[in-house]
Amino acid sequence: MTPMKEDYLKIIFELGGTKEKVSNKRIALSLNIAAGSVTEMINKLLSEGLVEHEPYAGVSLTAAGIKKAEILIQKHRIWEVFLVKELNYSIADVNDEAELLEHVTSDRLLDALDKKLGHPSRCPHGGVIPRANGNYKEDSHTLLSDVSDGDTVVVDRFIDNHELLTYLGDIQLDIGDKLKIIKHAPFEGPVMVKNITDKQNITVSYKASHYVFIKYVK
Incomplete structure (x- = not known):
């Protein structure tokens, strides 16, 4: 399997494709690629029985696709933990290294x-590490972009993307931060929030708000 196919399986998994349909637009936005390229790759994954497609709704992973994605993501995220915990890498810099290491990792080494x-x-960026026995808690799949004005939420995880993680570091948005949504600016404008944890107001760009996953405060 090519690295690009693996990236698609991983991002569909991250976006909730084990239980719901993920649109081509969300996949394209998350991978920072053209929508036409997504359609072409989805057709290849369909032919291999790794995804199911529903017109105008999106794609989800088949049982075979979930299994492959779980293995890839487990290896990738274990390496990320190692790089941050043992080698003091910054969270923004671990993805590319983990991408290389996951492909040469045996079950014994894992x-x-x-x-x-x-x-x-x-x-390190909040994603759940899958387990071979399937016994793990699934990630949150609610996006910051989808939260209503006035709601209070907690940051749960980020998409693993260097540009995004660098940006979030610059605006001081961290996993576990409690946020009150002030306003979604119109016409794909930014999301204005009050970071209750840090006691400051911040502005999150439209694109970044589609990479940040949250949990509602109970």
């Missing part, structure tokens, strides 16, 4: 890394 790290449940 098990050894997992044990060495204390069987972590989440990667």
